[in-house]
Amino acid sequence: MEKNRGVKVVAVIALIVAVVGLTIAYASLSVTLNITGSAKVTPANWDVEFENPAVDEESKIGGADGTAPTLEGKTTLKDFQITLTKPGDSITFTFDVVNKGDIKAKLSTLTMPEVSALTYEGTALEAQKTTDENTVKENIEYKLTDESGSEITDGGTLVLDTDSNQRKKMKLTMTYKSTAQSIPSAAVNISGLDISMIFEQAD
Amino acid sequence: MKTEAKEKEVKTIAIIAIVVAVVGISIAYAAMTTTLKITGRANMNSANWNIEFQSLTAEKTGDAVYTAPTLAATSLSNYSVTLTKPGDSVTFKFKLANTGNIDAKLKTITKGKPVCIGTGESADDDENLVCQNIIFDFKYQDGKPIVENDSLNQQTTKDVILTIEYNNNTNNLPKGHVTVNGLDVVMLYEQA
Numbered sequence: 289m290e291k292n293r294g295v296k297v298v299a300v301i302a303l304i305v306a307v308v309g310l311t312i313a314y315a316s317l318s319v320t321l322n323i324t325g326s327a328k329v330t331p332a333n334w335d336v337e338f339e340n341p342a343v344d345e346e347s348k349i350g351g352a353d354g355t356a357p358t359l360e361g362k363t364t365l366k367d368f369q370i371t372l373t374k375p376g377d378s379i380t381f382t383f384d385v386v387n388k389g390d391i392k393a394k395l396s397t398l399t400m401p402e403v404s405a406l407t408y409e410g411t412a413l414e415a416q417k418t419t420d421e422n423t424v425k426e427n428i429e430y431k432l433t434d435e436s437g438s439e440i441t442d443g444g445t446l447v448l449d450t451d452s453n454q455r456k457k458m459k460l461t462m463t464y465k466s467t468a469q470s471i472p473s474a475a476v477n478i479s480g481l482d483i484s485m486i487f488e489q490a491d
Numbered sequence: 492m493k494t495e496a497k498e499k500e501v502k503t504i505a506i507i508a509i510v511v512a513v514v515g516i517s518i519a520y521a522a523m524t525t526t527l528k529i530t531g532r533a534n535m536n537s538a539n540w541n542i543e544f545q546s547l548t549a550e551k552t553g554d555a556v557y558t559a560p561t562l563a564a565t566s567l568s569n570y571s572v573t574l575t576k577p578g579d580s581v582t583f584k585f586k587l588a589n590t591g592n593i594d595a596k597l598k599t600i601t602k603g604k605p606v607c608i609g610t611g612e613s614a615d616d617d618e619n620l621v622c623q624n625i626i627f628d629f630k631y632q633d634g635k636p637i638v639e640n641d642s643l644n645q646q647t648t649k650d651v652i653l654t655i656e657y658n659n660n661t662n663n664l665p666k667g668h669v670t671v672n673g674l675d676v677v678m679l680y681e682q683a
Contacts, residue, residue, distance in 0.1 A: 318679060319679075320677060320679050321587070321677070323560065324567070324675045327605075327625065327670075328571070328572070328573045328669070328670050329573075329621045329657060329664075329665060329671065330573055330575050331664035331667070332664065
């Protein structure tokens, strides 16, 4: 028993010495890993614009008449004029929205003022002026649609691609309701018919 | 006279006893002397220390264009990426491999900071814009960050991804070309 313990003690000491020797040999190992590179940002072309504003002559109903908006720069259609005279009168302007860039676009926000928010300026004498303004306000309507007549909506459903499906023809139609029971006694000018469309990058 | 004889006898007995004891002890020690021998062999297997990159693949989104880096054992060098619009990205996927028989740990990791160089009249604005919107990300494929003291045990690999992206949440692009340097990573592994 004593003999075996002595043998074991010597054997353990010898092993410890050997292990310590091996450990000292490994302590210096290390390696460096390198990743190198660069990037470039070459901006894609973003270009969404109006084209071809016009009066749709075939859409005129009754005594309606008007002047198509003019194109200012690429992104503004301004100063259209509409004249309506009696219930049922209607006129339509057409124009194109085109994606001429390299980035797919979607209509994210469409702002069209409510009829009640437009500005009405009657030309009748004071007492009648307000009545005329209210009459027109109650009976005028306008809408923005695509070529098929579906109303334009925002929220990303209208998408303009960069190759096919780049162009969307739109129609702006203003009507004096055919169901109207009265008309103003004098002319009423309507202003504030400002529509804005915000296009953003589509996914 | 009688007493002296007795004392002598005691002494003699004592001496004999001591001698006997000494001889007895000596005999006992002699019997417990043994030569211990340890015999056998030791093999010094050369330890293999090897940490390297492996298995490079690449993916892109949008209209991004890339040249994959050149893969050598301890370097992935000279990748290039071109981005054109928000959301464009390139992702390089590869493995950190410990093919040796010594456990390793990541001692230091240094990820570079993008340096943007614009061109043309709006160079300064373009540089600021791109450096605010370029995303340079390096992490494990499971999404966890790569940090110091991470282990890479012998005969194991870890999947990592390196991504360069133009921020998808911006509506702004530079007016001109912008080069982005400083997109480098240096990792020092040592024995665990």
